[in-house]
Amino acid sequence: LGGEKAGRRRAGRPRAGQEPLTRGRILEAALKLVDQEGIAALSMRRLAAELGVDPMSIYHHLPGKQAVLSGLVKSVFAEMRVPSAGDKGWQDRVRDFARAYRDLARAHPNLVLQIVSDTAAAAEAALEASEPLYQALDAAGFPPHMVVRAADLVVDHVHGFALAWVTGFSGRFNDQPGMLETFEALFERHPDDSFPAMRRVFGALTEEEMHPDFEFGLDVLLAGLRDVAGDHGERTSNPR
Amino acid sequence: LGGEKAGRRRAGRPRAGQEPLTRGRILEAALKLVDQEGIAALSMRRLAAELGVDPMSIYHHLPGKQAVLSGLVKSVFAEMRVPSAGDKGWQDRVRDFARAYRDLARAHPNLVLQIVSDTAAAAEAALEASEPLYQALDAAGFPPHMVVRAADLVVDHVHGFALAWVTGFSGRFNDQPGMLETFEALFERHPDDSFPAMRRVFGALTEEEMHPDFEFGLDVLLAGLRDVAGDHGERTSNPR
DNA sequence: ACCTGAACACCGTTCAAGT
């Protein structure tokens, strides 16, 4: 059950024919492992086996497991591409950013927990990725303190959504057959007069209407920002 | 470095004088351990040592480590208290829920990652806790499909905020001296013409204005919900 | 019934050694 990769190698420099171990090759293998088998499958020993190498060899390129995880977060952030602004209005640009970030999470579901929790690692990479968001909010004419808060809000929302999505489909919550049934089963184990609002709401819903809706969240956030900007914001520019 | 708790015990029933091991005592000790030393400190062996018991004894009350973690999530949810509705309007009731949920996260920072990611465990406990939120949104006159989406939105936002808060202060991000300095240090390692919007925004900010603001997020969300309700919602009731 | 102890199959990482 190791990997069909390679037999034991001899100590010393790599021989002429074989490609040497590098940070890049290690992270590539680690990402593949995490994407395919989940974060729990990533151990230094397993990773080494996958690379056909002694576990300790990895430590010459990355200082430890934490560094492997951080490296993974950085490399997926580096992949993130926000569509160029063009002549779009600030709201569409905020949407573009939020969707690009969501897509990053969607591309690596097994890494989402790491992405949203390892801010230290994400900080530098996220800096690069966040500039378009700050440009959009700045272009909207919000004052600086509102720009940061609005940016936090958008990012927090993507995090919350990604988390719900990822735990939903690995747990049994957003599963194919039956979030509604899950709820009804829960209701049945409680007195009839408990949870009146939830019973009423879920009772009136189809399975499809249960699915989380990323765009709805964006609509609400943007409408809210327009509104609140009026109070605190002294909006100045960009009619579009 | 174990714990100053107890020496080895003998096999067999607990003696008359000592309190027997129970699910409750185990979870209590586990929560204390997690609160004080973090989630990484929670191992079955360490937990057993803390209880003065053989590691395997725990398995007679909880089927495994996953069950301990789920039990922890459930017990903190059980502590959650949302202020009663009184004659407050739906928006204040949504605020009450969101604040209560945030406070739960704030009370157990080391458990936040577990809370936001273990939806399976949270489902039942969260059901109980979420009824006030559904009542508020239902009372607002939103149609059922909007109630679930609005509820998801509020919960996702609290999750995102809690995550940012918890990783902020355990990493070095929201740290006492200097989020702003951290950013400036990052900027200095990049070309002068990079990140124009972020440089402008952060340049105009005081340290205090950097701090995340939970209430701002709530303001935006509620304003957005009022707005969007007008489009899709056929609001019917509760002028207040 | 409830608790224990040895054992199994793993971990991450240090350190001294090989080439």
Next chain:
DNA sequence: ACCTGAACACCGTTCAAGT
């Protein structure tokens, strides 16, 4: 310089045994 192997101090969990 780069890789290795044994060793250390941990893990979660199974299983047979104690009282």
